[in-house]
Amino acid sequence: MNKTWASGAIELLKHAVGHINLNTAFDKRIAFISTDNAVEIMVKIYLSLPKQFFGDERPSKKEIDDCNNSFTNYLSLLVKCADKKLIGFDPGDIEHYHRIRNTLYHDGTGLSVDQEYLNAYFVLAKLLLKRLFNVDFQEHHEKVSLEKLIVNWNHIEEYLTEISERRLVDKDTDKWAEEFSEGLITMNLIEDINNLRQLRNKMVHSKSIDNLELREALQKSKLVLQELKKQVENNREAIKDRNFFYEPSISDIKGKLTLNKFYGPPTFGATPDIDMIEQVWILNLDKTINVHQHDHNPEEGINSTQYNIDRIQLAPGKHNIDFKKYQNKIITVKGMFWGEHTGHHFTPVLMSVIDVLA
Numbered sequence: 001m002n003k004t005w006a007s008g009a010i011e012l013l014k015h016a017v018g019h020i021n022l023n024t025a026f027d028k029r030i031a032f033i034s035t036d037n038a039v040e041i042m043v044k045i046y047l048s049l050p051k052q053f054f055g056d057e058r059p060s061k062k063e064i065d066d067c068n069n070s071f072t073n074y075l076s077l078l079v080k081c082a083d084k085k086l087i088g089f090d091p092g093d094i095e096h097y098h099r100i101r102n103t104l105y106h107d108g109t110g111l112s113v114d115q116e117y118l119n120a121y122f123v124l125a126k127l128l129l130k131r132l133f134n135v136d137f138q139e140h141h142e143k144v145s146l147e148k149l150i151v152n153w154n155h156i157e158e159y160l161t162e163i164s165e166r167r168l169v170d171k172d173t174d175k176w177a178e179e180f181s182e183g184l185i186t187m188n189l190i191e192d193i194n195n196l197r198q199l200r201n202k203m204v205h206s207k208s209i210d211n212l213e214l215r216e217a218l219q220k221s222k223l224v225l226q227e228l229k230k231q232v233e234n235n236r237e238a239i240k241d242r243n244f245f246y247e248p249s250i251s252d253i254k255g256k257l258t259l260n261k262f263y264g265p266p267t268f269g270a271t272p273d274i275d276m277i278e279q280v281w282i283l284n285l286d287k288t289i290n291v292h293q294h295d296h297n298p299e300e301g302i303n304s305t306q307y308n309i310d311r312i313q314l315a316p317g318k319h320n321i322d323f324k325k326y327q328n329k330i331i332t333v334k335g336m337f338w339g340e341h342t343g344h345h346f347t348p349v350l351m352s353v354i355d356v357l358a
Contacts, residue, residue, distance in 0.1 A: 005045055006133040012038035013125060013137055020122070022144065022211040025112035029104050032113045035125050036101035039094060042125075043074050046082065046132045057081045071098055085131045089124075097121040144215045146203055152221035153200050156193065159225075159232045163239050184239060185231045192224050244291050246303040247336035250354065253312065254332045255285040257323060260346075268343040280346055281314040281323045283333055291337050291349045302339040306348045312337075313345060317352040332357040 003010075016034035019027040051058045059081050067073035075091050097117065104113060126137045163184055199217040203209060232239065244251045263269035264278035288308045314323065314333065335351040 003133070003135055005049065006042070006129060006135045008045070009038040009042045009125075009129060009133075010135065010137060012041065013122075013129070016122060018215065019212075020118065022215065024211060027211065028113050028115065028118055032097075032118050032121065033101055033105055035118070035122050036098055039098070039121075039125050039128060040071055040074075042128055042132055043071070043078050047074065047077060071095075082132070089128070089131075094124065097124070144211060144218055146209060146214065149200060149203060149214065149218050149221055152218070152225050153196070156196075156221070156225050156228055159228050160193075162232060163243075184235045184242070185228065189224070189227055189231060192220070193228070196220055196224050238287075242287070242289050244289055244337060245294060246291060247338050247352070249294075250334060250336055251351075252332055252334050252357070253283065253285060253289065253351075254330065255283040255312070256328065256330050257314075257326045258282050258284060259323075259327055262346045265343065278344065278346075282347065283312045283314055283331075283351070285310050285312065302341040303337075304339060306339070309347070309349050311347050313340075313347040313350045315350055315352050319354055321353050321356055323356075326356055 012034045016031040016038070019031040019034070047059055047064055049058075059077055063077055067077060072095060075094060079086060079091055097120075100113065100117065129135050129137050196217070199213075199220070203214060203217060244253070258281075259279055260282045262278050262280060263272055264276040267275055269275060288310045290305070290307045291309060292305045293303050312333075314321075314335075316323065333351065333353055334355045334357065335353040337349050337351050340346075340348055340350060
């Protein structure tokens with residue numbers, strides 16, 4: 001049978017599942033009402049199915065109209081026309097639970113429903129879905145807890161750290177976007193992660209937790225984690241080649257070597273007419289990189305972490321490299337990174353070159 005006929009009932013049962021394990025009077029009440037609504041829709045939809053699903057036992061339009069929107073009458077008509085599908089079902093059980101639903105619906109404020117009744121009616125609804133529409137409903141009773149949200153967030157942080165080599169939970173939104181603007185993960189995912197971070201912080205620091213809000217946050221965390229994992233795995237090689245560390249670590253980077261002119265002393269560009277011109281070797285990178293401080297270095301030091309670096313000023317240092325023969329060529333340079341700290345440094349990150357691999 002086409003599953004479309006049962007789509008409304010399936011949605012209602014899914015809604016019931018979302019409340020079953022939240023363990024409050026309100027959630028049990030909503031779950032029970034949704035289950036009953038699913039049963040009522042199943043009965044009405046089945047009675048209105050085309051003739052090929054019934055054969056000669058299909059109810060007439062007059063019989064359906066005579067039900068006068070009475071659930072009891074619809075149920076009686078279903079038993080008459082589809083008794084073979086209802087073997088083992090006692091219509092009285094369904095009517096009993098339907099009366100409980102009416103009480104909850106009309107006088108529900110402050111009322112709850114016994115968990116055993118809820119479980120029993122939900123099982124009946126699933127069986128009825130199978131018998132009438134041949135659809136197996138697979139619910140997933142995942143226990144919602146703040147612990148699961150925290151665990152998922154920690155996994156998200158692990159993937160983010162793989163990209164940036166630092167924790168991001170306390171960073172501001174603008175810095176976030178800047179650090180991941182190179183397409184390693186999408187801006188939509190960045191926004192989702194940022195929203196989830198705010199939800200996570202709200203839950204962790206709240207004196208009381210709204211269970212429905214927690215369920216939504218947990219579901220969001222699963223979706224974000226799934227998408228982040230996929231994007232990181234697709235870009236793992238690019239991520240690996242993007243993160244470097246300052247001295248004493250030795251790094252290899254690739255780019256085009258050019259000789260560039262900059263304003264030097266006395267004002268380094270503030271008064272160009274009197275400033276000297278300095279010529280420096282610049283390696284224009286194939287792709288942007290991040291250069292990270294070592295854990296033992298203070299964030300305020302000259303070697304502070306820099307992101308999305310696309311140009312590196314080269315210093316030959318004691319190795320006395322002859323850069324002229326590599327001018328305007330694509331080369332790979334081996335050396336140690338360090339941060340700018342004088343007016344003669346024209347890029348945020350520089351490199352003391354040890355060797356050139358043309």
